[in-house]
Amino acid sequence: MTPPPPTTPPTSPPIDPFAPARLGPLTLRNRIIKCATFEGATPEALVTDDLVDFHREVAAGGAAISTVAYCAVSPGGRTDRHQIWLRPEAGDGLIRLTGAIHDEGALAAAQLGHAGPVANAPSNRAPAIGPGAIPAPMGMGLTDRLDTDDIPALVRQFADGARLAVDSGFDAIEVHCGHNYLLSSFLSPLLNHRRDRYGGGVDGRSRLAREVLEAVRGAVGDDVAVWAKLSMFDGVGTPGRGRGHRRWSGFNVDDACATAQLFESDGFIDALEPTAGSSLLNPMYLFHGTPPRAEFAAAFSGVMRTGLRLAGPVFLKHYPYTDAYLLPLARELRSAVDLPLILLGGITDRESIQTALDEGFDFVAMGRALLREPDLPARLHADPATRSRCVHCNLCMPTIYSRTRCPIRTGEVPDPLASPSD
């Protein structure tokens, strides 16, 4: 007998976050990516055993990909001289690093970037560059305007850096188009006032990022995954033009949707990782939660420390933390493009992972929760009820200047979740 037709349309079963999944040419063992958290473990701008151990631990903890933060494409593209820049001399260490990640069953991604106005020029002994002469507070100066004639050389640096990373064993390249680093400073209408083809509307402001993505894809071929970490909102003004927009608003979610559509139609990337906030103008928008004002100021000396103490409440604002706090903005991007999306920002437990997947995101990324507990993915797999012990205190944030760590994990700060018997 023919069964009666169903009265409700069949719904597809929820996606299992721990089943293997494709990201471009790669098969990931699950849908959790460790996002870039600058490790502060490269004092000589070369890979150290410490950096290898950091990523080995993440990979052993179950994430599908460990992202090596901030591999600069040139000496002046570093935020300071203690960051790796991609050059042949760095190759042997990078091979050791990717080997350690692979040995633990994970894949390795390199975050490729140029700091632009976030660079500390005196430390780098190279000028900071930007779309025009804009403040570069880390070096207490202004950026040099990147001349149109110099853009092809910069694009080539990204391509060469990507090739070196892949030759050193990286499976994926993340191009940093966020946080008002160089490519993101070009995207921002607040920072980019150029009148040439690299300024103006979204088309012009996104041109540099698009040329970089094309060059990176050309350099690495189709066997490597390439994605862009793209800001949705600088955290200045209002998140969208139609929402009480003021003229001085920075890059916002409407710009981000238009940019993402251009990236998609170009066809050079396999995914997008939406982010928000600005290392230059509004760092706390990246993180939400308690701003570590005193600890941040204490990480500096002299004039910077005094300046940060005075400017703390303005520079390090407080945004209430909620799990998956970037989801409302990221949903707009989800509606704008078909590209696979990696949701980040307050992803810590099975509920937030499942919400992301149910809403059409393809992967999630975790930062602070894995600094607190690198083995969280494996534990979430074994027991879906596992709760993260990250309390979003953001005390990890200023540790980038002295070897990145969770001060609760190291015992430098008492664990607010500890029970009296712990």
Ligand SMILES: Cc1cc2nc3c(=O)[nH]c(=O)nc-3n(C[C@H](O)[C@H](O)[C@H](O)COP(=O)(O)O)c2cc1C
């Ligand atoms: C200590 C620390 C260092 C970070 N360094 C970087 C970095 O080098 N590059 C980057 O794109 N984002 C960096 N981030 C931002 C994270 O990648 C991520 O966008 C942010 O922490 C939000 O994700 P979460 O809620 O999972 O921590 C850093 C975050 C932290 C906490």
